[in-house]
Amino acid sequence: MKKDVVILTGAGQIGMAIARRVGFGKKIVIGDKSLTNAQTISKIMNDAGFDTVPVEMDLSSRESILNLIAEAQKYGEIAMLINAAGVSPSQAPIEAILKVDLYGTAVLLEEVGKVIKEGGVGVTISSQSGFRMPALTPEQDELLATTPTEELLELEMLRPENIRDTLHAYQMAKRCNEKRVMAESVKWGERGARLNDIAPGIIVTPLAVDEFNGPRGDFYKNMFAKCPAGRPGTADEVANVAELLMEPAGAFITGSTFLIDGGATASYYYGPLKPQE
Numbered sequence: 001m002k003k004d005v006v007i008l009t010g011a012g013q014i015g016m017a018i019a020r021r022v023g024f025g026k027k028i029v030i031g032d033k034s035l036t037n038a039q040t041i042s043k044i045m046n047d048a049g050f051d052t053v054p055v056e057m058d059l060s061s062r063e064s065i066l067n068l069i070a071e072a073q074k075y076g077e078i079a080m081l082i083n084a085a086g087v088s089p090s091q092a093p094i095e096a097i098l099k100v101d102l103y104g105t106a107v108l109l110e111e112v113g114k115v116i117k118e119g120g121v122g123v124t125i126s127s128q129s130g131f132r133m134p135a136l137t138p139e140q141d142e143l144l145a146t147t148p149t150e151e152l153l154e155l156e157m158l159r160p161e162n163i164r165d166t167l168h169a170y171q172m173a174k175r176c177n178e179k180r181v182m183a184e185s186v187k188w189g190e191r192g193a194r195l196n197d198i199a200p201g202i203i204v205t206p207l208a209v210d211e212f213n214g215p216r217g218d219f220y221k222n223m224f225a226k227c228p229a230g231r232p233g234t235a236d237e238v239a240n241v242a243e244l245l246m247e248p249a250g251a252f253i254t255g256s257t258f259l260i261d262g263g264a265t266a267s268y269y270y271g272p273l274k275p276q277e
């Protein structure tokens, strides 16, 4: 029997938390570069009454994305996309961050947008990190939003000589995610579908734990200690926002980015996290 299908990319804590909120009764196709991660999350969810299947896929490859979509379509129409795959500044070199987080996300939103079911809905995960970078020019924003996916990594601002370090690459990728969601939501809207973005602050997951133990560990610990919430967040709190965005209560919300960071960005601009001159 055909079911509505959810594509979940990134078998991590955030992705699973969202899929558990919105995926019951649907077929959930879980794609991850690590088949072990996909299998682990698939088993946890199947043991809890969900209907999932793990698939090995690489977000940095269009071919792999198309294979995942084809696999998903075997089960029915794609009604939902949850993109929670990504690499962090401490996990990968500049090139990989741009290929996975920036290019891969753009391709995924584009390709799923071509086949999403009428009335379907998608959410992708960017980061508060994109909010800390100074504003880009309107021209740069438009280039990030609308440059054809295969030309994105050729943009002057993304050339290796213009990217300072992995954090800068990550910030550019996450800024690009916001802009792509705006531009893609217009196309998704032609199919009656919606697309939004969530920009989390520090959420305790394996990715964040790598950051706590990485070269910027003290920076991150200071960040959550001095943000208004005074603590890191949980994947379930991100899922609270995703549930609103993906359910009918969010029907008027599309093309938007939602910051959920315990107030860290507010403190960065106007509070104790403000960088000292």
Ligand SMILES: NC(=O)c1ccc[n+]([C@@H]2O[C@H](COP(=O)([O-])OP(=O)(O)OC[C@H]3O[C@@H](n4cnc5c(N)ncnc54)[C@H](O)[C@@H]3O)[C@@H](O)[C@H]2O)c1
Pocket (backbone or CB within 6 Å): 009, 010, 011, 012, 013, 014, 015, 031, 032, 033, 034, 037, 057, 058, 059, 060, 084, 085, 086, 087, 088, 100, 125, 126, 127, 128, 199, 200, 201, 202, 203, 204, 205, 206, 207, 208
């Ligand atoms: N945890 C945080 O504090 C935090 C904060 C802001 C943004 N984010 C973003 O949230 C998203 C999910 O992160 P998480 O914290 O749940 O991490 P996680 O480590 O729990 O999960 C990320 C998953 O993505 C997979 N992945 C990595 N590269 C991939 C590729 N090329 N193709 C397919 N899968 C790939 C990993 O194998 C992993 O299973 C990421 O985009 C991350 O940048 C996380």
